[in-house]
Amino acid sequence: MSARFDPQQMSPGQIYDLLANLIVPRPIAFVSTMSNAGARNVAPFSYFMLGGIAPPSLCFSPVRGRNGERKETLVNIEETREFVVNLVDRNMVEGMNVAAGEYPGEVDKWELSGFTEVESERVRPARVLESPASFECRLHQIVSHGDGPGSTAYVIGEVLLAHVRPDLVSAAQGAGGFLPVARLGGQDYFDLAACGTFSLQCPPAVMPPQTYEAVDNSDE
Numbered sequence: 001m002s003a004r005f006d007p008q009q010m011s012p013g014q015i016y017d018l019l020a021n022l023i024v025p026r027p028i029a030f031v032s033t034m035s036n037a038g039a040r041n042v043a044p045f046s047y048f049m050l051g052g053i054a055p056p057s058l059c060f061s062p063v064r065g066r067n068g069e070r071k072e073t074l075v076n077i078e079e080t081r082e083f084v085v086n087l088v089d090r091n092m093v094e095g096m097n098v099a100a101g102e103y104p105g106e107v108d109k110w111e112l113s114g115f116t117e118v119e120s121e122r123v124r125p126a127r128v129l130e131s132p133a134s135f136e137c138r139l140h141q142i143v144s145h146g147d148g149p150g151s152t153a154y155v156i157g158e159v160l161l162a163h164v165r166p167d168l169v170s171a172a173q174g175a176g177g178f179l180p181v182a183r184l185g186g187q188d189y190f191d192l193a194a195c196g197t198f199s200l201q202c203p204p205a206v207m208p209p210q211t212y213e214a215v216d217n218s219d220e
């Protein structure tokens with residue numbers, strides 16, 4: 001008999017552990033945005049998926065923080081309706097992790113994480129030079145679900161232009177052969193190129209894994 005978990009009897013931390021440990025592996029969108037005032041930002045999101053083909057779309061989800069605060073990425077996209085999704089491989093992981101931290105507003109996460117900006121062609125936010133593939137996106141729609149801590153906003157973007165590293169492009173296949181790093185549960189990642197897992201401590205402000213008891217309601 002399988003163990004049952006009832007979200008209505010679990011804390012947000014327990015639900016996070018349940019879902020994030022089981023819905024794996026998750027590719028990582030390293031999202032570049034800009035505020036109306038021109039402040040640049042970059043941050044990783046593993047609640048991320050291919051959305052559709054015609055029109056081409058993708059979707060990622062910034063969830064609200066512990067105090068119900070919205071991520072800067074979401075605020076910027078609401079303001080400008082533009083963003084760039086950069087895919088992540090093993091070479092980018094340490095810098096990406098730095099950009100997941102919460103810092104005072106004046107801190108420039110581009111500078112801190114050490115990535116190189118390349119001007120985009122169809123949107124204002126820059127793309128990441130070190131990324132194997134980047135997608136310039138225009139916002140299609142934001143779908144909110146809930147409004148407290150842990151609630152989400154599905155950011156659906158239409159892909160206006162893709163940039164792919166030359167070694168991942170062939171005449172026969174178009175784009176192919178990309179071996180990303182994917183997010184597993186806890187602090188764990190899977191490196192497809194090395195065919196192995198590794199762990200990386202999140203910056204302090206990122207939601208930590210929590211221990212909990214399974215909800216024992218199997219006799220209901």
Ligand SMILES: Cc1cc2nc3c(=O)[nH]c(=O)nc-3n(C[C@H](O)[C@H](O)[C@H](O)COP(=O)(O)O)c2cc1C
Nearest residue numbers: 043044045046047061062063071072073100101102
């Ligand atoms: C690998 C990785 C994946 C993450 N995925 C998500 C995610 O899907 N949704 C989310 O809200 N936060 C996610 N985070 C945490 C955010 O990156 C973090 O809250 C960051 O501070 C947001 O930055 P911003 O406020 O500048 O947008 C992730 C962190 C890491 C390290």
